[in-house]
Amino acid sequence: MIRDCRLPKQSDDTVKIVRSVHVAVGYYPARFPYRIALGFMGWLGGASRVLDPFVGSGVACTAARLWGHECVGFDINPFARLLARVSSSTLSSRDEEALARALRGLESYRGPGWRPRWGNVEYWHPPVVLEALERLWGYIHSLGDDRELYVCILKVALARVSRLFSYADPEIPKLYRGRGLEKLEALLHGRPPSAIEDLIVGRLRERVSRIVRALREYTRLRPRGPAPRLDELDLAREPLPQGLAGVDAVFTSPPYLAAHEYTRSTKLELYWLGYSDKEVRALRNKEIPYGPVEPYRVESPTFERLEEDIASRAPRLLALYRRYFWALARAFDEIARLGPPIIALFVGPATIASIPVPIHAILAEHLSTRGYTPLCRSVSAIRARKLFRRRNNSNPNGIQEETLIILSRKP
Numbered sequence: 082m083i084r085d086c087r088l089p090k091q092s093d094d095t096v097k098i099v100r101s102v103h104v105a106v107g108y109y110p111a112r113f114p115y116r117i118a119l120g121f122m123g124w125l126g127g128a129s130r131v132l133d134p135f136v137g138s139g140v141a142c143t144a145a146r147l148w149g150h151e152c153v154g155f156d157i158n159p160f161a162r163l164l165a166r167v168s169s170s171t172l173s174s175r176d177e178e179a180l181a182r183a184l185r186g187l188e189s190y191r192g193p194g195w196r197p198r199w200g201n202v203e204y205w206h207p208p209v210v211l212e213a214l215e216r217l218w219g220y221i222h223s224l225g226d227d228r229e230l231y232v233c234i235l236k237v238a239l240a241r242v243s244r245l246f247s248y249a250d251p252e253i254p255k256l257y258r259g260r261g262l263e264k265l266e267a268l269l270h271g272r273p274p275s276a277i278e279d280l281i282v283g284r285l286r287e288r289v290s291r292i293v294r295a296l297r298e299y300t301r302l303r304p305r306g307p308a309p310r311l312d313e314l315d316l317a318r319e320p321l322p323q324g325l326a327g328v329d330a331v332f333t334s335p336p337y338l339a340a341h342e343y344t345r346s347t348k349l350e351l352y353w354l355g356y357s358d359k360e361v362r363a364l365r366n367k368e369i370p371y372g373p374v375e376p377y378r379v380e381s382p383t384f385e386r387l388e389e390d391i392a393s394r395a396p397r398l399l400a401l402y403r404r405y406f407w408a409l410a411r412a413f414d415e416i417a418r419l420g421p422p423i424i425a426l427f428v429g430p431a432t433i434a435s436i437p438v439p440i441h442a443i444l445a446e447h448l449s450t451r452g453y454t455p456l457c458r459s460v461s462a463i464r465a466r467k468l469f470r471r472r473n474n475s476n477p478n479g480i481q482e483e484t485l486i487i488l489s490r491k492p
């Protein structure tokens with residue numbers, strides 16, 4: 082029996098501020114629960130180097146900085162990395178001035194517009210909205226330097242607003258028309274084009290102010306850790322970079338089998354940020370468990386037992402099951418090779434054709450053959466988190482609880 086993890090209690094105010102930063106920058110599927118991320122970072126104690134190789138929108142880094150840790154994050158998805166960059170940033174008066182200047186520049190911008198390299202763009206935005214968005218993105222892309230925080234804030238804010246002014250159903254993360262069409266048509270009804278552009282710019286300003294207010298609060302907490310390092314890495318296929326020594330802990334939440342579709346959920350944003358159809362397809366081909374991967378040895382009796390079960394009860398899903406665990410076993414071997422004293426995993430108990438798949442248990446078994454032993458575990462019920470649901474899902478209630486399991490390297 083593994084004992085319960087006793088993570089230090091977090092002040093409600095700190096949790097609220099971290100949440101407000103992430104809510105302000107915009108939705109990303111299956112984020113870490115803020116209290117758990119903060120609790121883990123507190124549990125770690127003195128300043129450490131923390132790695133999240135599936136960093137997503139960066140909750141690990143937002144929390145790590147507050148406890149004085151250095152955070153290194155990798156993800157294949159550039160929109161996720163942009164969200165992570167903004168939400169783990171402190172805001173200086175110089176940033177605020179640059180942002181105010183940029184918003185003034187937007188009013189008088191008469192330069193070229195910018196249209197995404199996306200075959201379907203006209204299917205997702207009505208012409209009048211497309212024209213306004215093209216002008217706004219033309220301006221933002223002309224600002225250039227992505228390392229500047231004000232540019233990143235404008236991009237995440239306009240990406241959010243571009244989705245609001247699309248036909249995408251707001252209730253469904255992946256691009257799906259559904260109720261989005263009616264909603265947008267009702268919003269635009271009877272307004273002349275200039276009023277529509279004003280409306281869009283108004284929403285952009287509101288979104289920017291919301292991000293600024295949230296980052297001011299975060300900055301007031303005086304995060305002691307340095308700004309995180311965030312890079313692109315495909316952990317299903319690539320090695321961790323050389324020179325990533327001295328990692329004290331890995332804290333991560335890999336995809337939960339096929340519970341979410343990160344590329345499809347962020348497609349619209351990726352196109353407006355400048356990625357082409359071809360690049361978005363390539364990203365999808367890297368995403369676990371959708372892209373092809375080389376067979377890899379998964380050292381887990383539970384994995385093998387379920388492999389047989391799925392082969393006989395749901396043979397069509399066997400390839401997905403294997404791809405998923407081949408990719409993760411490879412990824413966690415890379416991580417184990419770094420030799421961090423602690424590896425903490427946060428995952429939900431996914432199912433394949435109603436067969437429960439205990440991801441954390443399979444990964445823990447695999448990691449035990451690499452010298453890691455479970456230290457403690459904590460199970461949390463999912464209450465308010467928005468989870469991706471498939472229509473015709475044979476598990477209509479979706480995932481009901483998630484598990485944090487902390488493993489330590491055997492002495």
Ligand SMILES: C[S@@+](CC[C@H](N)C(=O)[O-])C[C@H]1O[C@@H](n2cnc3c(N)ncnc32)[C@H](O)[C@@H]1O
Pocket residue numbers: 109110111112113134135136137138139140141155156157158161314315316317318333334335336337343367368369
């Ligand atoms: C559960 S999410 C992480 C969410 C994150 N904990 C947060 O707080 O936002 C899993 C992440 O794995 C990423 N991912 C999927 N396949 C990957 C791969 N091959 N290499 C690296 N990252 C990948 C997805 O883009 C997604 O952001």
